[in-house]
Structure formats: C-alpha cells, structure tokens
Amino acid sequence: MSTLTLLILLLPIHTAILCQLCGTPVPARGPVAFFLRALLRSMEGTRPDPHALIALRLARQHDLSREGQILRLLKQDVVEDGTEFSPGTAAWHILALLASCEDPHSVVVEDQRVNLAALLMEKLRTDIVHVDNGRPLTDYHQVSLAILALCKASICLPAEMIEKIFCSAVQLSIREEFTYPVDTMSIAALALRCMSFGNCNHRTPVIKSALQSVVTHILGNVRSDGTIGDLSTTGVAVQALTANQDLLPPGSWECRKSVEKLLQGISNGTFSNPLAASLAIPALENRTLLDIDTLNCSTDTDDLPSLFRKSPIAAYPRAATTTPTHPTPTPTHPTPTPTHPTHTSQTRTHRVHMARIITASTASSTGYISVNYTVMDAVNNNFTQWLILNVPLGSSALDILKEAERISPERFRLDYLQTPWGVVITGINGLYPNMFTTQWYFITGQNHQINDLEEFTPSDGDTILAIFTHRLIPNK
Template identity: 25%
Template sequence: MDFSFFIFFVIFTFVSSKPCEISSGNEEQILSLNKKLLRSVKEASEGPNPSLHLGLRLSQHHSLASEKDYLLKLKKELDGIIDRSQSKLQPITGLLALYTLALRASCEDLNSISVHGMTLLQHLKHQLHAEKEHIASSSRPLTNYYQYGLGVLALCVGGVRISSHVVHKLIQAQSNGGFMHKDILSIDTVAMAALAFQCLKESDEQYDGSQIEKALSATQQDILNSQSDTGLFGNVFSTPLAVQALQAVGSEGALCSSAMQVLTTEIGRGTFHNPMAMSQLLPILHYKTYLDVRSMECNGEDDSLILESRTSVVELSQESVTVRLVVEITDASPNIYKVIVPLGSSLLDVLKELHKQKPQEFSFETETSLWGPYLSVVNGLRARQADRTFWQLLQSPDSPLIEGISDYKIKNGDSITLRRTTW
C-alpha cells in the first residue's frame, strides 16, 4: 500500500468516526464522582483549590450554593497567594492560570478582579513574561511547560492578546522536545499545550496560524501515539487531559471512546479518589473541555446535586503489611529499611512510621501542592524545582509511581525507592 495513502486512510478513519462517547449504564458512577468532588470541596481542611471549582463548574449537575461559597473562598485567598509569591519570589503561573479559568467558569469579570493595582490577568501576563525571559536565558521556564501551556490557555480563554514571543516559546518547546520529563514524554504537558494551541487557533486575535497549526497537529499525534494496549493515553491520570485535548481539536472517534471506557471502569474501582484527579476527569464525563469556559453564561443551570449524610464508620484493619524502603542519594550507598504498617496505609504513613522508629537515621519533609503533599526533603537533602531536582518514587526496580505519597496505598511486599533525580 502507498504509505501516504495509508496515513490519509488512518487520519480519515479517525476523524470521521463517532464522537468520543461514554457507554450507557455509567450514569450513576459519573454522578457518584460528581458528589465525591463536591464533598471534597465542602469538607476540605486545606486552602481552596481552583481546579476543583473548575471541575464542578464544567459538570452538568451543580450545587450552586456550595459553588458560590467556594468561589468566595477562592477570591478571598487570591490576595494572600500573590503576596506570598512576591515575598518569596516564587512563580505561580499554573495557579494563577487555574484561578483565571475557575473565575471565568463562574462568569466573573476578570478585568474587575484586582490585587495590588493589577488585575488577575495582568498578574498572569507578568508571570508568563518572566517565564519567557527565563527560557531565553536558561532554555527552560521558571516552572515547567505544563504551567506555561496552562498560562497561555488561561489568557487565551480570558480573551487577552498574548505576546507573540510568549506563544513562540511554547511552539518552540514542542518542536525541540521541551515536553519531555527526564526521558519520558509528559502527556499531561502535551495535552495542555494542545488545548492552548487550539484556543489560539480559534482566537479572534491574529497569531502565526501556520506555526500554531503545525504544533497543534504534532501534539495531537503525540497523544495518539501514546495510547497503550489498555486504551489509556500515557497513564490513567494523564488520560483525562489527553481526552480533553482530543475533544477540543475535534479528533474524537473510536480511540478516544476506548479510553473513556477504561476511565469509567477505573471510577468503579475507586482509582480516582484524589480531588485534583477527579477535577480533571469530571469535565470529559460531561463532554466538556477547558475551552468551554469561554462560552459559559451561568444561567438556567441544574441545581440538583445533593450530598447524602455519611452513615458508614470506617474501621481500622487489624492486618499489617511489610514494605521495603530504599533511599538512594547520588554517589552514596543506598539505605534500605523494612517497615511494617497497617493494611491500607499510604506511603506517607510509611515515611512517618520509619521516622518514628529511626529518627536519627531517617527524616523527611513535605510541601503542599494542589495534588496533595509531595516529598521535598529526605535526610536533609532538598529537591528543588530551581535546580531541576525532585525525589522520584519508584516501585522496584525502576517503575515510577503515578500517585503521590498520600495517595499510594502500600501492598504487602512492596519495594519502594526514593531517588533524588535530575530532570
């Protein structure tokens, strides 16, 4: 067969197939996930998370009073977030971008939201300018290309004219392999860039259409190439954003539908218990993407989402599991520990128990993130974004964990490695 015809046939078959669909019979599971996300918002002990609000707003079912209360919390928190960022010189591109999308999803006037004499959109533009300048001087953003792409997307959704230099840096990153995390392509980053490129393509503003089209096509193909035999794009937690991107660019079809079937199965298994993961999944279950925020009108919305009272009492298991914990630091022999914890314990519980048993040998610190706590210091050695290091969590021998330390549940006989790694 002529190769060019084969490529045409594959593309035609893909784009002409049925839209990305969810098989019937999953309505109760989807509603249950909607309620879980709402409950996490109402019962959260930490600060508000704009991604959770965005996920709820892109759902078909709402608890409008709860969403209104959470919106007020978000707006109240914004001043402090910007203050802390400026005092500590910490970039918050992704967080401001999520705030922009979340507030727009509630039909807030983004030009009227001001902090220290600048609107939210101006603060985000300033952050992206600083990111762009850092790329020019250091060949990488202050944060990462996921946050950079999210920032471009949020400004585009907010109807802001974006500097051509900022746009070009994202296009350049796509063509130069900037979306790699270590030696693995980050599907989350690719999907976020695809959403940004699609928004720019549809924008009333004039950008370099041919370059954006080329980058958009490349990101779309990267997502399709990442699909495994299971139907997932990358892994189970990167798949929701990948599906959003495919929906947004109009490439839906059978491949996307197979991913949706896997996701609905994983909902039933309880895989999506992290609120951040739920917030990224919920939109596609209602055939929405972050680009739909542009056209939201916030009237005539369903207001039927009601949480049932909690009645069940969770009892602690009497069983225990044993885990082997390996701590690796460059140019040093690894430290190996055996830790026994109750069944159902998280990796964070393991770290706490080990520190309790051997406080002179093992210590750790965590920092907060939208995904929950992440490991930042082990035995006094800090991993920092500024020097492109992080504590990688691995299952023996070299398989990265796709869940965080508070989400991953220990299984008996697990061998977990903490490895300080450069990316």
C-alpha cells in the same frame, strides 16, 4: 483508604450501562452524579481547590451553594496571595473564575481589587525571558497553562511569542532527549487550539504545525485499553483529543474506550484525590477546559441530588435538621399490600428530578431509623430522585420502597409481583425492565447488592439505591 475512595465505592458502574459519551451532549448521568457528590464530600475541611471548582462548574449538575462557597474562598486567596502565585496556580484560578462567570481582570473582595490576568501576564513574561537561556523559569506545563488561561481571558499573545515558546520547548526536548508527559502535551494542545482556532486567530504555519505535532504525540501514548499515558492523565488527554478531533486520522482513537477506562477507574477507587478527579470529570461530561468561558451561570439549576452534600450536623442530611414547610404525618409501618404492574406508557422528562421529602421532624424518635432512598434512571438518563424516610426499626428494603410510594406516588410509584420465589420488582416510576436487556438493580450505601428486598433490613443512616440499568449479561 481516603474519604473520596470510600465514597466512590458507592458507584455500581458497569460497562454495559455506558452510552456513547464522546460526541453526545448528555452522558450517562448516574456515575458522573455520584462522582461529583464524592468529590464534594472529599473537599470538606480542606483548602479550596481551583481544579475542583473547574470540574464542578464544567459538570451538568450543580450544588450551587457549595460552588459559591468555594468561589468566595478562591477569590479571597487571589486578593490575599495572588502576587505570590506561581504561573500555574494563577492560571488555574483564572480558569476557575471564568468557569464561574467571574472576571479575572477584576477580582473584588470587600474593598480590595486584583487584576489576576495582568498578574499572570507579568509572570509569563518573566518565564519567556528565561526561555532565551534554554528553558523557562518554571516549566512548560505552567507556561502552557498560562497561555490557555490568558487566551480564555481574551488576552491574545502575539503569534511570534507563541512560536518562540513552542519552538524552544521542542529544542529542549531534542537537546536533552526526553519526551514531555501526556498531561503537559494535553494542556499545550488545548492552549494552542485556543490561540489558533478559539478566542484568538493565530494560524501561522509554525503554530499549526506545533498543534498537529502535539496531538500526534498524544495519540502515540494511547494504549489498547483506552488509557492515554496512565489513568491519571487520561482525563485531560481525552479533553485535548476531543477538542482537536479534526486533526485526528480516521480510526486513530476510540474515545468511548478511553471514557470507559475512566469510569472503571472511578469504580476501582483510582481517582482518590480531588485533582485527579477534576481532570476526569470534564471528559466524562463531554466537555473540555475550552468550554469554561461559554457557560451561562444564570441558567444553572441546583439539581445535584444532595445525598452527600455537606451537613453541619451529620455526614448525611437528617430530618431533624430541617423543619418541613407543611405538617407531615407521623410515620407508620408500611402496609404490605401487594400492587400489580400497570401498562401505561413511560414518561420521558429529559431532566433530573429531586425530591426531598421528610416524613417526620424528629428522626431520633425512639424505635425509628432514617434511611435515604434514591432512584436513578441510568438507561435513559432522565432522572435521579431521592428522599429521606423515617421508618420503624426492622423495616425491610421492600418496606422502604412501599413507604416511598405512599409518601410520593407521583415520583416513586412501585409495581411488583409476589411469586413463590419472593417479590419481583416490575417497575418503579413507570420504568419497566425488559427481561432481555434492562433490570432494576439494588445496592446499599456500602455498595452491597441487595438480592432479597424482603430480607434485607437497613440500619439508621443507611442508603438504598435503585438503579434502572442494562443487564450485564443479557438473558438468552
């Protein structure tokens, strides 16, 4: 099982916690945020991947340091090997540069400069010459990618050239009796959309007909469960159909069903490589590849919680690797004094909060363990907050929650009741469950549900995740 597969098993994704992602600017944050962290972790020690950077840039939460590292390495690849890129590889690099607010016409590393857009244009011209012989030098997937990337780089190909390419593609399909795969048709739909309704304005009858035909063929691959083609192509197909919603017959596609299928695939570990993940993430974020040149990088915030960010010392961030800005108290065993629920109104912050509070500078102190505690609002999508605690060995999960409140009561306020059947959590951070619709759900970093917070004792380096979520089966 791959690293990415293992990491995404941390996701407690339930259909009941999903909101309407299609047509909604902010999706359910929990599953997407965990998927992004899993993608970042899976890339450690591997060659930089433009697909992955595009996905990270189209996400709404960011690890700016890691994204910057990937960008620098990709620019170095362009300068060193750009002339050897295939059209598809050059196109993906251009899209990654644009998504990072970089100019593909001038990629500079030290004293070297490369015009990657011009290089791709030359490669596309070579492909188009071979179209006269019945097929491109590469394939129509790469040709479509090249057209999309050039369009996003503000290079508008002549309408006659686009018509020639897509007419040739149709003739090849008819002559050899095959249908293009869903991912190729989806990229073609995005490229044609950009050329006709986006950065360029080619709306000739031939191009408009080609776009409608491609969209219709994609719709023909929609299955009853929401899958489009297969699960690996559903992400990019969702992007293509979302970008061309005005061309869809009413009721011909349920976007939510396709997105739910993507989230189920994440939960099941289906997207076990960065490429498959990168095609799914924009769809989950209600974005498409057409959005890459509309991003405002200057407004990005470093707000992706760091549970799985790269650490040069260990897989998880440790208190020992960070020197606190202010002195912090030596941890003591949490005092099990019950508190009671209050009835103050819930505060809606409409942004993600991140708390990184180190309770001691020596995580390896004898008799203590380091535990990551994360709280996530998956109903209102208002916050994801976390901290690392050093607590005595043998502390229970409930002790962890109490210690978090003691250290940061404004972010981790805990309300609970002691009943004859054990402790009942009535609220965290001002979020109170409704007995019929919502609940606090607790799992470990190994995706095991915690049924008894007083009995469960985490190990060193473990994670406790508290999720405010809809009930799977509402109580009657």
